[in-house]
Each structure stands twice: as C-alpha cells, then as structure tokens.
Amino acid sequence: MVSPSSYAFRSDDHSILTLDSVGWQIIQSAEYSFAGEDRPDCGHVIFQYTLSGQGILEYEQQRFTLDQGTGFLVKVPSRHRYYYTDNGTPWEILWLNLRGEEANRIWDLVIGQEGPVIHRDADSPLILDLWKLLSMIAEENVIDKYQLSSTVYEWMLTLVKTSREINKDINENSISIILKAKRFMKEHYASPITLDMLSEHCGVNKHYLCRLFQKSEQSPPLSYLRDRRVEAAVTLLRTTDLPIQDVGKQCGFESPSYFGKVFREYMSMTPKEYRMKKFEFPYDAIYYHE
Known part of the structure; x- marks a missing residue:
C-alpha cells in the first residue's frame, strides 16, 4: 500500500528522458513555496496535481487557484511560483519532475x-x-533508469492524448461552458468583468475558455462582451436623454474617453454624432452577430 512519500533519481545520462523525482505529499506549512527563477536545481519540468485542499500558482503575472482536480505544468527555470497558504486545510498533492528534451x-x-x-x-x-x-x-x-524512462514516456503520451482530446471539436460540455459565459456577459455587461472572473464563473481556466471561444465564435470572450456593451450603448443613446458619459458608465466602459474610442471603432462616429443623426440612422438597436 502506497503512503505519502517521495523518491529522487540522479543520472549523468542526458541521452534519454529521465525521472528526476516523484511523490505524494501532504502540505501543512506556509513555508512550502517554490519560485522557478530562484531554484538551484534547473533543467527539468514539473507536473503537480491537487488531490485535496488548495494551493496557488503564479505564472507570468497570472494567478491560478489550484483546487482539487487541477494540475499545473511548469519548466525550471521560468517565471512562476507555486505555494501553500495555511487556510486550515492541508494541500495534498502528487508530483512528477522530468528531465530531457522530449519532456520540454x-x-x-x-x-x-x-x-x-x-x-x-x-x-x-x-x-x-x-x-x-x-x-x-x-x-x-x-529503479532501473530505462524502465522508468519507458514508463514516464508512456505517461507523457497519455498527457498529450488527453490534451488533444480536450481540444478536439466543440462537444456538449464545451458548448455548455460557452453558453454559460455568454449568459453571464449578457447579464452583467455593465459590471467590470475580467477574464479571471469569467473563467471562475464557468469553472475553467481562462486559457481554455479563450480557446473554446476562439474555436466556436472566432473571437475572444472580451470581444463578445464589448459587442454587447456597444449594443446597449446604441439603444440608450437613441431611446434616452442620459448624458453620454452616463451611457458609457451604464454599459460597462470605465471612462468616457475609452467609451468614445470603442464606439467610434464600431460606428465610425462619436456617441454624440450618432445621437444627433437620428434620421440617417433610424434604428433603436443594433446587434452584432455572434
């Protein structure tokens, strides 16, 4: 019966894929913190998977919560840091470190x-x-290095296979995620929505959400959000007497100047010009196709 433990392997043979270390660990101290640019042991890749609890990954100015069922992949050295914050619940993980060009x-x-x-x-x-x-x-x-190399190579093939399956044609689950994201943006376009907020609402990481959206809609999620905001602004400009800066604010634009810039990109005129051209543009609403 396997119990929490870890194993390290060292070899001067750089001609094959090698297992550097593997383990199962229960972390309970906030001292657990590793930065990819500060580690003395360089030249390997890391996969770490959360069995229970929660950790944090900072990766190139992005921050990810590592909940149960999530794993991360990083290379050493690179701009990343993963760590545990003592929240009263231990962070239980599996990890695997590999060396070799194929792993990279x-x-x-x-x-x-x-x-x-x-x-x-x-x-x-x-x-x-x-x-x-x-x-x-x-x-x-x-512990034979060739047998271990063969086993971890098969594991990497499984990683590639499952990754490609996830990124195949849009399936029912993917469609559900996209519809959930769209519904959230339609209902909350006036709020300062970020990719992090949207991906958290949908239960997926933002890179995956962006790829799904790009594949399905041929545009990123925030472009879809901007379309909805301009649509709402067009309607308010035509059907209300609200000051233009208030129109922009109610439609989720953080500043009047940004609102004017985006509106001009869509309509080839300023919000004020559009409001004044009532007879040339008699419609009360405009919809940008999804």
Whole structure:
C-alpha cells in the first residue's frame, strides 16, 4: 500500500528522458513555496496535481487557484511560483519532475493547448498512471533508469492524448461552458468583468475558455462582451436623454474617453454624432452577430 512519500533519481545520462523525482505529499506549512527563477536545481519540468485542499500558482503575472482536480505544468527555470497558504486545510498533492528534451517539448505543446493549469479527474488515465508509477517504485522497487524512462514516456503520451482530446471539436460540455459565459456577459455587461472572473464563473481556466471561444465564435470572450456593451450603448443613446458619459458608465466602459474610442471603432462616429443623426440612422438597436 502506497503512503505519502517521495523518491529522487540522479543520472549523468542526458541521452534519454529521465525521472528526476516523484511523490505524494501532504502540505501543512506556509513555508512550502517554490519560485522557478530562484531554484538551484534547473533543467527539468514539473507536473503537480491537487488531490485535496488548495494551493496557488503564479505564472507570468497570472494567478491560478489550484483546487482539487487541477494540475499545473511548469519548466525550471521560468517565471512562476507555486505555494501553500495555511487556510486550515492541508494541500495534498502528487508530483512528477522530468528531465530531457522530449519532456520540454511535450510541456510546451500542452501548455500551448491548455495553458499552465489543466483539469483532470482523479480517476482519469493520466492520474491513475501516475499512481501506478509511484506504486512501481514504492512497492516493486523499480529503479532501473530505462524502465522508468519507458514508463514516464508512456505517461507523457497519455498527457498529450488527453490534451488533444480536450481540444478536439466543440462537444456538449464545451458548448455548455460557452453558453454559460455568454449568459453571464449578457447579464452583467455593465459590471467590470475580467477574464479571471469569467473563467471562475464557468469553472475553467481562462486559457481554455479563450480557446473554446476562439474555436466556436472566432473571437475572444472580451470581444463578445464589448459587442454587447456597444449594443446597449446604441439603444440608450437613441431611446434616452442620459448624458453620454452616463451611457458609457451604464454599459460597462470605465471612462468616457475609452467609451468614445470603442464606439467610434464600431460606428465610425462619436456617441454624440450618432445621437444627433437620428434620421440617417433610424434604428433603436443594433446587434452584432455572434
């Protein structure tokens, strides 16, 4: 029976993919913090998966909450930091560190497709295979570098396969996510919505949400939001006497100057000019196709 433990391997053989370390750990101290630019041990890639609890990943000026069922991929060195904040609940993780050109290539591929944070169920092939690897070492005493290399390479193939399956044609779950995002933006266009807020509402990371939107709508989510805001502004300009700056504010534009800039891009005239051209533009609403 495997218990929380970790194993490290060292080799001067750089001709093959090598396992650097693997483990199962329960973290309870806020001293657990690793920055990708400060580590003395460079030249490897990391996969870390949350079994329970919660951690944080900061990655190139973005911040991700690492809840149960999420894993992250980073390279060392790179601009990232992952850490535990003592919230009373331990952070239970599985991790895997690899070395080799192929590992770096696979990490670039998956990060490009899903972003640095991925979602996999605990009973998914990727996580079950990681448990099998840990069991091989802990219970069967498998330490041969070639056998370990072969096993972790198969694990990486599973990572690539599942990543590509996630990024295939839009499926029912993806459609549900897109509709949920659209509904949220339609209902809250007047609020200062960010990609982080939208992705949190939809339960996916923002890189994945952007890819879904781009694939389905041929535009990013915030472009869709901007369309809805301009539509609302057109209606208010035509059907109310609200001051133009109030129209912009009620439609989610943070400043009058930005409102004017965006409106001109859409309508080729300022909000004031549009309001005055009532007879040339008799419609009370304009809709930008989704």
